[in-house]
Amino acid sequence: MNDQELSKAYDPTEVEGRWYPLWLERGYFTAEPKSDKPPFCIVLPPPNVTGSLHLGHALTATIQDILCRWKRMSGFNVLWLPGTDHAGIATQMVVEKELKKSEGKSRHDLGREEFLKRVWTWKEKYGARIGEQHKVLGASLDWTRERFTMDPGLSRAVREVFVRLHEEKLIYRAAKLINWCPSCRTALSDLEVEHEEKDGSLWHIRYPVEGATLVVATTRPETMLGDTAVAVHPEDERYKHLIGKKVKLPLVGREIPVIGDAELVNPEFGTGVVKVTPAHDFNDYQTGLRHGLPMISIFDDAGRTNREAGSYEGLDRFEARKKVLADLVEQGLLEKEDKHKLSVGGCQRCATVVEPRLSPQWFVKIEPLATPAIRAVEEGRTTLVPETWTNTYFSWMRNILDWCISRQLWWGHQIPAFYCTACSPKPAGQATGVDFAAAEPVVAREVPSACGRCGGTSFVQDPDVLDTWFSSGLWAFSTLGWPDRTDELKTFYPTSVMETGHDIIFFWVARMMMMGLHFMGDVPFKTVYLHAMVRDEKGEKMSKTKGNVIDPLDVVRGASAENLQPNLKNKFPQGMPAFGADALRFTLASLTQQGRDIKLSLDRVAGYKAFTNKLWNASRFALMNLGDFTWDGSDVRGRPLALADRWILSRLDHAVAKTHEALEAMQFAEAAGTLYQFVWGEFCDWYIELAKGSLYGTDPVAKDSTRAVLVFCLDRVLRLLHPFMPFITEEIWQKLPMARPTASICIAPWPKPETALRDEAAEAEMAPVVRAIEGIRTIRGESNLSPAQKLEAVIQSADARSLETLARWKHYLLPLAGLSGVSFSAPGNRPSQAAACVTGDLEIYVPLAGLIDFAEERARVQKEIAKADQEATALGKKLENAGFVARAPAELVQETKARVEELKAKRQKLAEHLERLK
């Protein structure tokens, strides 16, 4: 049996590296395109290829792997499909940054083609790294079906969707006011703008109007260069007579009208007069449309003032603001500046203040797509878990605006719109090229062969690319082979569960719902499980700048001190130990409470690392004591079982049922907690200790029964734990001497509850045994007696059956309570010079003459009495309450009465004992 022996301490680093390659080689994670088994499918939310995985990814991977491994063991044809997202703007930025750092070049120095080569190189490197990280975590992904959003197949799906939506007039091109990042120099969708409350000013500026002065209030004085009206409320008595008159715009000299607009103007706010800049503010834009105002763009794509700004041309937005204000002051037109809080929109990627800008872009007309997506959730075809997110989903979907999908970037799916170089308008001052803003494109799956207007055969493709989320929106079916009608698509669509973070409900979940319903005619997934955000132990968001990022791989493999972020370095000055993937996964599962942020505490990870060690050593104990026994898989109940055996089998079955129920309800913390409690609190703390009697004894039949139960319990508990801790469970499972139904625990059948294992009688019989042992242990502990000090106990009870049970299982009592002997008798004739404990119907006395200070024992007993009194008084009050007796369930009233009686008896016995201690 030497080869079966385990090392004394569990070493995850040694074990975890071994199994994954084997699982892969044997194809356990490869889904069958067609199968008689029921399908279960999750598509992994594709991580961005920007860099490495963080703890949020580890959480996602853990939860999904728990579900997939559980379903796989439960007989499902599981497809968990991995992949990565090209993450347009984010990836382009990191590569640009690296290029700048390593070669001092910009992407423009390289040119589009060369730059894209660099991005692909980056993608290969980081895409592979992400794959490796998932393997380290044990994620049972089907790597034969790995996808990338810019794979040829997925790109084809993108073009197909674009063309079809265009044909359906759900994609259109228009010059509208859009969010523009002057730093990234691209359009952004509304979602990519993050609003933040900031301290600003409200400037009051005098605008001269025929014989009078209107004072406007603005937070952005520089935009006055593009003002095309001044608005007042049509009912405002102060100003209504001025509507229709002309204002002479200061600094510029342009004459602009005073208009009345009840929607834009709130007469209560500021001065009640609003300057209108339709080309640089969303409200003003709408106002401009309502009143047919001219729209003057005063900024270029870098956010600098253009020719329209006249003498202010060539200034950055914020310089322009300073200059405008200075000039206004000089001309005595600035009335005052008030402090003012305002919400400023910043670019999601670079935080630059977003500039609303008029620009020709591509849009998705979203309302026709949103309506079915709303209905699908209303009708319960897709359920959000926790369901509190349903309202969030609805409120966004019901107020949705058209989606700007074009980006002025290089990295991404280039828009399949083609411009005929022969008949398209040319940009001013240039002989060649196409004026994209003015030209009419042909939208097509491939480059057209000839121009429908002029017959020309030379085309240029729209240089813009699509919003990254456009392709991710197709992820649930593009990855399965759409637009081809593949077997995978037929088998696995709709997918079973979408598991992702609640921060991307709008970006991703909503878009997948819309695209899935539109192109597949069915929801993309039946359940959406939205997990919480992982934060550090103080509840702060992890970020590189804060230095509180925890790299999941460091947690798994350990890290030297110099490689740790500052906060971790403080915690682990000697470096961080390797906790192992199993411990990290178990921690994440244990902290996954629905609807709450996860504050990851490394102390907790350490606690679960200890748990893996506990499981390891419990198994080690079993292996050391199995001799040449091999469990043949036969029913353990066919053997003569001792009380402890029957009891642990019954408890195990409770754990099986509870774990299963918890997983069904996606209560991962509950499932993990159940298993933790069973393994540590019942199997290790009680069963193993009780089993030692027969294992070390001489009765071969009893010995083999215990051995069979040990193996049976371990087999089951390892299977239950496997979805949470894949590595250690496989390692131990392979070592158990038993007939294995499958070559790997990965595909071993998931344990089902078996009522035949339930044994209420055994659980009831165990109760007094446990109570007696705990009572004696308490006496020992409170008296500060060494465990080595063997004690004699006298146990008395009026209930002969209790005494009989205890006597029968005396060999359980002796070792666990540390007794040299025990005697049983009816109450009365109590030992003197003894410590006492009254528990249930049991009175336990431990003679301690010469061993303890009886003054302390008296104090202890008095405390016990006080405690009993306190509880009895509280319950007594309840019983005196007529309402309680009348209305509470009879059973409860009965229980309460019984408890009071018990407490009184206990008190009585303790008091009598106290008398004898004097």
Next chain:
RNA sequence: GGGCGGAUAGCUCAGCGGUAGAGCGUCGCCCUUACAAGGCGAGGGUCACAGGUUCGAGCCCUGUUCCGCCCACCA
């Protein structure tokens, strides 16, 4: 301005109508031949505050105060 979470033991969190729980940390006694990453025992909470419903309330309702997040065009 709307909406959603959260506030329970020193820390991280369970519990969501019937006598307050776990892990870690703390304090005792122990290197008892599975495990000192361990064993046994103990201490520790007016369950944010104020009302209400109920025989009974961390648990349900109302309001208040903090903390966090999301959405929203108020210049």
